[in-house]
Amino acid sequence: MERWVYPTTGLKQEDLEEARVCMTRAPLRGEYAWDAGVAVGRFLAELKAGRLVGRRCRVCRRVMVPPRMFCEQCFRPTDEWVPLQDTGTVLTFSVCTVAWDMRRLEVPEVPAVIAIDGASPGMGILHKLGEVGRTVDEILDRVHIGLRVQAVWKPPRRREGAITDILYFRPVGA
Amino acid sequence: MRRLNTEVAIVGAGWSGFRSISPDLSFREMMFEAATKAYTDAGIDPRRDLDGLVTAEEDFHEGIAISDEYVPDQMGAVLRSVHTIAGDGLQALAAGVMQIAAGAARIVAVESHSKASNVLNLDQITALAMDPVFQRPLEVHPVFIAGLELRRYLEVTRTPIEHVARVVVKNRRNALRNPRAAFPADLSLEDVLDSEPLAEPLTRAMAAAPADGCVVFVLARGDVARTLTDRPVWIRGLGWATDSYTLENRDWEGARYLRQAAERAYRQAGIRSPRRAFDLVEVDDTFAYKELQHLEALGLCRPGEAGWWTAEGATEVGGELPVNPSGGCLGEGHLLDASGLARLLEAVLQLREEAGPRQVPNARTALVASWRGLPTTTGAVAVLSREP
Ligand SMILES: [Zn+2]
Numbered sequence: 001m002e003r004w005v006y007p008t009t010g011l012k013q014e015d016l017e018e019a020r021v022c023m024t025r026a027p028l029r030g031e032y033a034w035d036a037g038v039a040v041g042r043f044l045a046e047l048k049a050g051r052l053v054g055r056r057c058r059v060c061r062r063v064m065v066p067p068r069m070f071c072e073q074c075f076r077p078t079d080e081w082v083p084l085q086d087t088g089t090v091l092t093f094s095v096c097t098v099a100w101d102m103r104r105l106e107v108p109e110v111p112a113v114i115a116i117d118g119a120s121p122g123m124g125i126l127h128k129l130g131e132v133g134r135t136v137d138e139i140l141d142r143v144h145i146g147l148r149v150q151a152v153w154k155p156p157r158r159r160e161g162a163i164t165d166i167l168y169f170r171p172v173g174a
Numbered sequence: 175m176r177r178l179n180t181e182v183a184i185v186g187a188g189w190s191g192f193r194s195i196s197p198d199l200s201f202r203e204m205m206f207e208a209a210t211k212a213y214t215d216a217g218i219d220p221r222r223d224l225d226g227l228v229t230a231e232e233d234f235h236e237g238i239a240i241s242d243e244y245v246p247d248q249m250g251a252v253l254r255s256v257h258t259i260a261g262d263g264l265q266a267l268a269a270g271v272m273q274i275a276a277g278a279a280r281i282v283a284v285e286s287h288s289k290a291s292n293v294l295n296l297d298q299i300t301a302l303a304m305d306p307v308f309q310r311p312l313e314v315h316p317v318f319i320a321g322l323e324l325r326r327y328l329e330v331t332r333t334p335i336e337h338v339a340r341v342v343v344k345n346r347r348n349a350l351r352n353p354r355a356a357f358p359a360d361l362s363l364e365d366v367l368d369s370e371p372l373a374e375p376l377t378r379a380m381a382a383a384p385a386d387g388c389v390v391f392v393l394a395r396g397d398v399a400r401t402l403t404d405r406p407v408w409i410r411g412l413g414w415a416t417d418s419y420t421l422e423n424r425d426w427e428g429a430r431y432l433r434q435a436a437e438r439a440y441r442q443a444g445i446r447s448p449r450r451a452f453d454l455v456e457v458d459d460t461f462a463y464k465e466l467q468h469l470e471a472l473g474l475c476r477p478g479e480a481g482w483w484t485a486e487g488a489t490e491v492g493g494e495l496p497v498n499p500s501g502g503c504l505g506e507g508h509l510l511d512a513s514g515l516a517r518l519l520e521a522v523l524q525l526r527e528e529a530g531p532r533q534v535p536n537a538r539t540a541l542v543a544s545w546r547g548l549p550t551t552t553g554a555v556a557v558l559s560r561e562p
Contacts, residue, residue: 026310031294032237032293034289037201038203070202070203070248072252074221075220
């Protein structure tokens with residue numbers, strides 16, 4: 001293994017802090033305001049009202065959520081809005097012990113794909129599960145594929161037309 | 175590259191926009207509209223007939239990393255070959271042609287779009303393309319690069335600034351007869367010269383304003399094209415090139431990237447005298463002087479001649495060689511990565527005699543040339559014809 005070791009000089013934090021090395025900072029700033037358009041715009045407005053909606057394609061008869069104005073299978077416009085339940089079934093889930101910036105989490109997050117009642121099979125929302133325990137073992141004990149869940153909404157006055165207007169999904173009857 | 179060993183034609187074209195803002199449509203819905211038009215125009219069902227999709231897009235313009243993963247659904251290309259080019263739309267066209275020429279596909283869609291209005295700090299995003307060690311710390315708006323280049327161009331070619339302003343007047347007026355154009359206007363030379371200075375000698379009116387829009391084409395192998403349509407537009411030559419990028423010692427005068435790209439495209443198309451080869455030209459005019467510089471790089475006139483040519487009216491729709499009858503980027507709006515496809519769209523409509531009030535009579539051949547924009551030195555060229 002000796003031949004893979006090269007003589008190098010390691011850089012320490014104090015080398016940077018005491019300006020012993022040259023350094024350039026190049027911060028990235030990107031600011032965007034994505035046009036929601038017809039389908040997502042209506043979906044977000046309905047979330048604010050505490051409702052879930054989908055779009056139906058009359059040809060393949062699928063009800064899609066999140067809704068879209070086109071059917072990707074038939075390549076044609078979708079036809080009508082369909083009210084959905086705020087209940088569903090866990091299609092798959094994971095127990096995540098790190099935050100998005102790699103901090104260890106005291107209480108793990110439980111991201112899940114939830115097939116929404118009233119939409120076609122496999123059509124669902126990506127969200128988090130809550131009230132399912134505080135440790136990996138507890139969560140794995142209570143959550144399983146096929147678990148029935150229901151949305152827990154923010155109080156109406158605090159909703160803003162965002163996916164976070166649903167706080168999380170919790171087991172039905174929990 | 176010698177002649178393409180497979181004939182490839184454009185058999186369908188569609189678009190959405192172009193507009194300065196488009197809050198009513200998401201980028202997906204905008205693409206669906208343009209794609210539906212293109213597939214209807216080509217008479218194909220994408221779920222049955224489409225072999226692949228090529229898109230041109232830049233993550234920083236979308237605000238989504240790996241944004242090409244967001245395209246197949248609204249293009250009818252789910253579970254098809256999807257290929258993305260980080261470059262101008264004409265480079266995506268080249269990729270589509272190569273897929274057909276290589277025998278990998280019979281029918282390919284080419285797409286690019288702009289939601290420039292959604293990028294709240296577009297100028298700073300452009301600045302991110304500059305060198306982080308040498309250039310970004312100076313904190314100068316990247317439009318200064320156009321100012322540097324324009325000054326060299328005026329000096330070396332002895333072109334009066336009025337001739338640069340004339341390009342703006344012509345293109346924004348052409349846009350008055352183009353329903354796709356976002357910025358049609360009837361301006362005077364003084365309006366252009368007296369508009370807000372940006373990077374002297376460049377004024378605001380000499381810089382194309384960004385716009386939202388989407389352009390989609392359907393390409394087909396020659397034999398397939400003949401069964402689909404009786405008015406195919408044939409792609410006779412393609413070329414693209416990138417020059418050294420450094421601002422410290424790049425070529426400031428001749429747009430060598432486009433000269434190189436054009437030589438390749440002309441060789442492929444068997445064109446020896448480009449001056450007499452085309453009935454119309456759609457060329458990048460992101461900044462008004464770029465139209466002049468690009469016309470010279472394309473070999474359509476000698477260095478220093480394009481300004482005088484423009485001043486004499488030779489590049490007007492009724493002139494010797496109409497240039498940007500669509501209104502160009504100045505008149506239609508700058509569609510970011512889709513700019514080259516916007517130029518191509520006008521050329522295709524002209525060759526199909528579908529350009530309405532701005533139709534160039536008896537247009538049989540067209541030249542299209544794009545530039546990837548600040549701060550790049552990348553250009554692409556396509557030679558189009560009504561005959562294979
Ligand atoms: Zn369908």
